[in-house]
Structures are given as C-alpha cells and as structure tokens.
Amino acid sequence: MKVLEIFSSGFAAQILNIFLNIWFIWLPVVLFLICREIWILYVQSYFVANISWILLEVKVPHNVFKSPQAMELIFNAFHNSSEGSRLEKYWKGFVKGWFSFEIASLGGKIKFFVRAPKAMKNLVEAQIYAQYPEVEITEVDDYSRALPENIPNEDWKLWGVEFGLTKEDAYPIRTYMDFNLENVKEEMEKIDPMSSLLEFMSSIKEGENVWFQILIRASDNQWLEEGEKLKENISKKTKGKEEAPSRPLLPGETDLIKALDRNMAKLGFDAGIRVIYAARRDIFNPINIASIIGVMKQYNSQNLNGFKSQRSTSGGFWFKKKREYRNQRLMIKAFRRRGYFYHPFQRKSFILSSEELATIYHYPGRVVSAPTFERGERKKGTPPANLPI
Numbered sequence: 001m002k003v004l005e006i007f008s009s010g011f012a013a014q015i016l017n018i019f020l021n022i023w024f025i026w027l028p029v030v031l032f033l034i035c036r037e038i039w040i041l042y043v044q045s046y047f048v049a050n051i052s053w054i055l056l057e058v059k060v061p062h063n064v065f066k067s068p069q070a071m072e073l074i075f076n077a078f079h080n081s082s083e084g085s086r087l088e089k090y091w092k093g094f095v096k097g098w099f100s101f102e103i104a105s106l107g108g109k110i111k112f113f114v115r116a117p118k119a120m121k122n123l124v125e126a127q128i129y130a131q132y133p134e135v136e137i138t139e140v141d142d143y144s145r146a147l148p149e150n151i152p153n154e155d156w157k158l159w160g161v162e163f164g165l166t167k168e169d170a171y172p173i174r175t176y177m178d179f180n181l182e183n184v185k186e187e188m189e190k191i192d193p194m195s196s197l198l199e200f201m202s203s204i205k206e207g208e209n210v211w212f213q214i215l216i217r218a219s220d221n222q223w224l225e226e227g228e229k230l231k232e233n234i235s236k237k238t239k240g241k242e243e244a245p246s247r248p249l250l251p252g253e254t255d256l257i258k259a260l261d262r263n264m265a266k267l268g269f270d271a272g273i274r275v276i277y278a279a280r281r282d283i284f285n286p287i288n289i290a291s292i293i294g295v296m297k298q299y300n301s302q303n304l305n306g307f308k309s310q311r312s313t314s315g316g317f318w319f320k321k322k323r324e325y326r327n328q329r330l331m332i333k334a335f336r337r338r339g340y341f342y343h344p345f346q347r348k349s350f351i352l353s354s355e356e357l358a359t360i361y362h363y364p365g366r367v368v369s370a371p372t373f374e375r376g377e378r379k380k381g382t383p384p385a386n387l388p389i
Contacts, residue, residue, distance in 0.1 A: 073127075077127045098338075
C-alpha cells in the first residue's frame with residue numbers, strides 16, 4: 001500500500017510520467033543490453049557451425065626416444081590467443097580456435113588422433129613432423145561415428161565423464177619433470193605416467209571402446225594474476241601478528257612457491273578433458289569406469305593439484321533413468337562435435353600449462369610397450385619437403 005501511495009502522490013507521479021515519456025531514450029539501451037548477448041551467441045554459433053574440420057591419425061614407430069618436452073613445444077606452437085577485431089568478433093562471430101588431442105582404444109587397438117580446423121592442417125603436420133620426424137600422419141574418418149548414431153540403445157551402453165581440477169588453476173599437477181622424464185638417455189629405466197592409461201586401454205575387449213579427449217585453446221593471463229595472489233597469501237603466513245616477529249618460509253611453502261613459479265612460466269591453455277566408455281550391453285564392464293578414474297589420479301598431488309570428476313553421465317537420484325539417458329546423449333554429442341568452449345556444448349574449462357598438457361598427452365617411445373598400441377611400420381626419413389615452416 002505504501003508503494004501505491006508514493007506513486008499516487010503528485011511528485012512521484014510526475015517522475016514516472018517523465019520516465020515514460022522519454023522511453024525512446026532508455027528503451028533502446030535496455031533492449032541493446034538484453035539482445036547483445038543473444039546476438040553474440042547467434043553469430044558465434046553460426047561461425048563455429050561453419051568451421052571445416054579434419055581428423056589426423058598419428059602413428060609412432062618403436063624407435064622414438066623423445067621426452068614429453070617435444071610435445072610441449074608442439075602445444076606452444078598452437079598457442080594463438082587472437083580473438084580477432086571488434087568487427088570480426090561482434091559481427092562475424094569470430095572465436096579463438098581450438099584443437100582436440102585424442103587417444104582411442106577400439107576393441108583394444110590404441111590409436112592417436114588430432115582434430116583441427118582444416119585450415120590448420122599444414123601447421124599441425126609441420127609442428128608434429130618437426131619434433132617427431134619418424135611418425136606417419138594420415139587424414140582419416142571420424143572413429144566415433146562407427147558406433148550407432150542413437151547410442152545408448154538396446155544393443156549399446158555408454159558412460160562418460162568430464163574432469164576438472166581439485167584446486168586453483170595456477171597449482172600444477174604432477175608433470176613429466178616430477179617423473180624425471182625430461183632426459184631420455186635412460187628412458188627404459190623410467191616410468192611414463194601414460195603407461196597406465198595405454199595399458200588399461202589395451203586390455204579392453206572386442207566390442208568395447210574407450211575414447212580419451214583433451215580440448216585446448218589459448219588462455220588469457222587472468223590465471224597468472226590469480227597465481228600471484230596465491231603466492232602472496234603463502235608469503236603472508238610468514239608475517240607475525242602485532243609485535244610477533246616474522247618467520248622464514250617453511251620448506252613446504254618454499255617448494256609450493258617454486259612449483260607455482262615454474263607452472264606460471266609456461267604458456268597457459270583453456271582445457272577440457274572428456275572420457276567415454278562405450279560397449280555392447282552384454283560385455284559392458286563397470287570396473288572399467290573405476291579404472292578410468294584411477295588412471296587420472298596418478299597426476300594428483302596432495303599439496304599441489306589434481307583431477308576430479310566434474311560432470312558424468314550418472315543420473316542422480318530423481319528421475320535417474322531419464323536424466324542418465326539425457327546425459328549420455330549430450331556427452332556423446334559433445335564428444336563427436338568436439339564441443340567444450342562454445343554453445344551448445346559450453347562447459348566450465350580450466351587452465352593447464354603446456355608442461356601439464358605434454359605430461360597427459362604425448363607420443364610415447366619405447367618406455368611404453370602396450371601390446372595393442374598401433375605404431376608405424378617403418379621409420380620415415382624426413383617429412384614432406386612442401387610443408388610450411
């Protein structure tokens with residue numbers, strides 16, 4: 001009632017009348033603010049839908065002695081943070097490009113893939129050949145399309161998961177430096193963390209599929225600012241309260257700051273990690289789900305960072321079957337479209353440095369000997385001469 005009384009008074013009524021009379025000033029502003037995001041979403045969706053993609057299979061021969069650092073250099077070459085001009089961004093819907101690095105086990109046969117915009121094919125091939133001149137790279141059809149389009153169905157069952165980080169982005173996971181893989185002179189005596197993933201993927205049966213996908217795009221520098229704040233917070237713990245004297249950094253705090261510094265010195269990428277396990281219903285094995293989660297935990301560290309399940313196809317409690325089916329359909333559609341950063345499959349991404357990415361995804365040498373890991377049959381001499389540098 002008080003509100004009605006206020007607007008029924010002479011002064012308030014005059015203000016409201018003036019506000020309504022100048023609608024042609026404020027209404028376009030309000031409509032612009034409302035419609036701007038809708039317009040950006042529309043033009044970006046149109047731009048993304050018209051990108052032409054290719055899928056490249058990379059076969060690695062046995063006699064490769066390369067540290068994961070070689071893969072780090074490849075990732076660095078893909079760090080293009082350009083967002084285009086204002087005209088390109090707001091009128092044409094230009095977005096930062098992204099790549100999908102994948103490992104697929106098809107009935108136990110392991111293959112490595114890179115999915116990239118067709119316009120970037122030469123760049124991708126040139127960078128991989130530069131670090132791994134012995135590999136074979138061929139353009140192939142999308143392996144994920146070999147399964148029925150309407151999976152899950154009466155014959156096929158599916159489970160999927162998307163991972164996130166347990167702590168802030170600036171904290172690093174365990175990297176190849178922690179596994180002492182930066183030097184390959186004694187490679188056969190070292191442990192590659194990818195061995196666990198590849199051994200698991202090689203153990204599945206005919207009719208089972210495990211697809212591992214890492215999507216990346218160049219990140220901005222906001223995560224570096226957050227990292228500096230984390231370092232400041234650690235240093236503040238050494239300052240005494242009131243007249244209490246300051247104390248020196250503890251060994252663990254010193255190591256933590258060093259780890260943050262090393263990680264922040266690398267190039268950062270927005271990242272998303274997705275894994276799908278699909279199999280015929282009569283051989284679907286839930287134990288493989290636990291194996292997938294366990295493989296990712298080997299990169300975890302109690303005092304630094306690690307991976308956790310961020311989203312899965314589980315249906316929860318209410319309407320479990322319907323929600324589970326919906327989640328499964330969305331997960332496999334997102335995988336096949338390689339969607340993560342933009343509508344309609346936009347997810348909350350996290351930051352991984354090039355060192356972290358190279359730890360999770362690199363082309364293994366002789367230290368990895370999964371029995372069904374498909375390698376190139378012969379060593380190539382040099383990459384094609386017509387590849388651009």
